[in-house]
Amino acid sequence: MERYYQKDIECAPYEEIRKIQSEKLVKQVKHVWDNVPYYRKKMEEKGVTPDDIKSVDDLHKLPFLSKKDLRDAYPYGLLGKPLKDCVRIHSTSGTTGKRVVAYYTQHDIDLWEDCCARAIMAAGGTDEDVVHVAYGYGLFTGGAGIHGGSHKVGSLTVPISSGNTDRQIMFINDLGATILCCTPSYAAYLGERFKEMGYGPDDIPLKAGIFGAEAWSEEMRADIEKTLGIKAYDIYGLTELSGPGVAFECSAQDGMHINEDHFIAEIIDPDTEEVLPEGSQGELVFTAVDKEAFPMIRYRTRDICKLTREKCSCGRTHVRMAKPMGRSDDMLIIRGVNVFPSQIETVLMNNGYAANYQIVVDRVNNTDTLDVQVEMTPEMFTDNVGEIEERQKKLVEGLKSMLGIKAKVSLLAPKSIARSEGKAVRVIDKRKI
Known part of the structure; x- marks a missing residue:
């Protein structure tokens, strides 16, 4: 049976959603014009005023915001409310330049937690569940958002944060945790650890997992579901927009529903910035229509x-x-050639390799090199050099077919790549470009 947290709005007709979006957008543009000088200047440069925005159909007239804008306006340049009305900040985990600092009023937090509650109930969560939150707490949005959503649902919430894997497993078993929330790479690692300790999927109390904050493939999902004996749901969010819960998967596991009463989504051509028709592949653009403190x-x-x-x-x-x-x-x-890590992961998983790998890019004699380092599973591990070379050759061919360029493949012993308890470090780019 499908469960909903706010059924009337989650199942509202398209026309009603558009009406809500239009009303909120008009109000939000006026709020930003009056209270965020940085964005008002961008509107003035584009020759747009709040009077030009009468509905969602006028959204394309407004200027974009980018990560560069957020860094340029750091720390308070995009603040939409006085500091006395703000109750919390969160920040991105970025390591380059200034971090993005996002601000929240209590109203912003309430709406964010509602979005996360929708995600938990879409994954089958109820007030009888035990939600094990192994996302990081602190400045990172993952732990706090899911934690608040779990409270809204009425579930028993375990705020364990990341790290100390054996303690995680003890609490999952002892408390009978039913929903696991963490990054997919950490879920894969927990599954690996459970297996090492002799637990099969039927011995683990979990029934569902809500995984996000990093890219993961369908092959990785299947592997996690098999190892932990769960249904694995995707969740999407950005610190800039609040955090996890901007979009979430339902029982169909066929794309993530965007909470459209709070976020308007567009797809644009990343080069021309032209809005593309529905079904086109392009860059995702969001407008948060009711965020007060940090209106994007x-x-x-x-x-x-x-x-x-x-x-x-x-x-x-x-x-x-x-x-x-x-x-x-x-x-x-x-x-x-354009290369996405998800393409490489698909080839590896389709050939039976676990989700622990690293992509090392370098430049030697003015030519780019691509080295894919991947662990063998304990079952396939061997010291037979000929067998390893044969497997590497097969992966080289598979990657060339997928990417259109040749990569070097290094098969490594199990556990030789450092595990991550947060976001996995998949790409190491050593080029000085």
């Missing part, structure tokens, strides 16, 4: 994906976004 209008996420309004079996009517296939800024250009 036409924020370029850099995530590459598609949107669809095809009817969903779960009954929800909100537009669905496909799992992002990569990022327009994190995309690797190697010897002139």
Whole structure:
């Protein structure tokens, strides 16, 4: 049976959603014009005033915001409310330049937690569940958002944060945790650890997992579901927009429903900035129509994906976004070819390798090199050099077929790549470009 947290809005007709979006957008643009001088200046440069925005149909007239804008306006330049009205900040985990600091009023937090509650109930959560939150707490949005959503649902919430894997497993078993929330790479690691300790999927109390904050493939999902004996749901969010819960998967596991009463989604051509028709692949752009403290209008996420309004079996009517296939800024250009880590992961998983790998890019004699380092599973581990060379050759061929360029493949012993308790470090780019 499909469960909803706020059924009336989650299953509202498209016309009603558009009406809500239009009313909120008009109000939000006026709020930003009056209270955010940085964005008002951008509007003035584009020759737009709040009077030009009468509905969602006028959204394309507004200027974009980018990560560069957020850094340029750091720390208070995009604040939409006086500091005395703000009750919390969160910050991105970025390591380059200034961190993005996002601000929240209590109203912002309430709406964010509602979005996360929708995600938990879409994954089958109720007030009888034990939600094990192994996302990081602190400045990172993952732990706090899911934690608040779990409270709204009325579930028993275990705020364990990340790290100390054996303690995680003890609490999952002893408390009978039913829903696991963490990054997919950490879920894969927990599954690996459970297996080492002699637990099969039927011995683990979990029934579902809500995994996000990093890219993961369908092959990785299948592997996690098999190891932990769960149904694994995707969740999407950005610190700039609040955090996890901007979009989430339902029982159909066929794209993530965007909470359209709070976020308007567009797909644009990342080069021309032209808005593309539904079903086109391009860069995802979001407008947060009711955020007070940190109002984001036409924020370029850099995530590459598609949107669809095809009817969903779960009954929800909100537009669905496909799992992002990569990022327009994190995309690797190697010897002139666009390469996404998700493409490499697909080849590895299809050939039976676990989800622990690293992509090392370098430049030697003015030529890009691509080295894919991947662990063998304990079952396939061997010291037979000929067998390893044969397997590497097969992966080289598979990657060339997928990417169109040749990669070097290094098969490594199990556990030789450092495990991550947060976001996995998949790409090491050593080029000085």
